[in-house]
Amino acid sequence: DIQMTQSPSSVSASVGDRVTITCRASQGFSSWLAWYQQKPGKAPKLLIYATSNLLSGVPSRFSGSGSGTDFALTISSLQPEDFATYYCQQANSFPFTFGQGTRLEIK
Amino acid sequence: QVQLVQSGAEVKKPGASVKVSCKVSGYTLTELSMHWVRQAPGKGLEWVGGFNPKDDETVYAQKFQGRVTMTEDTSTDTAYMELSSLRSEDTAVYYCASLWFGELPHYYYYGMDVWGQGTTVTVSS
Numbered sequence: 001d002i003q004m005t006q007s008p009s010s011v012s013a014s015v016g017d018r019v020t021i022t023c024r025a026s027q028g029f030s031s032w033l034a035w036y037q038q039k040p041g042k043a044p045k046l047l048i049y050a051t052s053n054l055l056s057g058v059p060s061r062f063s064g065s066g067s068g069t070d071f072a073l074t075i076s077s078l079q080p081e082d083f084a085t086y087y088c089q090q091a092n093s094f095p096f097t098f099g100q101g102t103r104l105e106i107k
Numbered sequence: 108q109v110q111l112v113q114s115g116a117e118v119k120k121p122g123a124s125v126k127v128s129c130k131v132s133g134y135t136l137t138e139l140s141m142h143w144v145r146q147a148p149g150k151g152l153e154w155v156g157g158f159n160p161k162d163d164e165t166v167y168a169q170k171f172q173g174r175v176t177m178t179e180d181t182s183t184d185t186a187y188m189e190l191s192s193l194r195s196e197d198t199a200v201y202y203c204a205s206l207w208f209g210e211l212p213h214y215y216y217y218g219m220d221v222w223g224q225g226t227t228v229t230v231s232s
Binding site: 001044049050055087092094098 | 142144151152153154156159166168169202206207215216217218219220222223224225
């Protein structure tokens with residue numbers, strides 16, 4: 001199984017800040033890496049697929065990058081609605097696995 | 108647009124079984140690859156299992172093998188997840204989610220793009 005390790009587990013930032021969350025895989029794979037946003041009490045929402053492709057309607061301040069074992073989600077200028085928990089997920093092979101999540105909090 | 112509506116909260120005793128449903132609208136169940144993800148209180152997301160469209164079979168996380176069964180009723184477009192021999196650690200919100208995938212020239216998986224609202228399962232004596 002491919003293990004996914006996210007860092008940091010939590011981060012405090014201010015509106016307007018740039019934040020990067022990283023996700024490392026235990027073995028390399030092609031670009032089938034997804035990012036999700038989850039707000040308290042809500043289901044996760046798919047933001048980015050295939051490492052760097054934004055789902056329709058996702059603001060362009062979100063971007064994804066990476067390859068092999070190292071991937072990243074960057075939010076270029078944080079907005080109040082971006083404070084949430086973010087998860088990476090490898091969709092390269094079964095069993096699917098998620099990172100442990102990164103909680104993005106307001107400073 | 109695909110919509111997934113799950114059954115209501117459940118409270119079960121240790122050792123019992125629970126069966127959660129996920130009703131599909133906007134598409135037929137046969138057009139989708141349905142998966143189940145759970146989230147224990149204050150914890151992260153955990154993939155339980157789902158339909159592998161490439162191999163046309165249901166696959167389960169090793170952790171749940173032997174305790175989980177995922178089925179589909181195509182006459183009502185409803186997916187089910189049954190988890191048996193429940194223990195307190197199974198207390199969680201269980202989500203159904205549709206896997207977005209492509210199949211030309213080979214299968215590839217984008218992620219789970221539509222989610223149900225979640226079903227809380229509480230296991231307590």
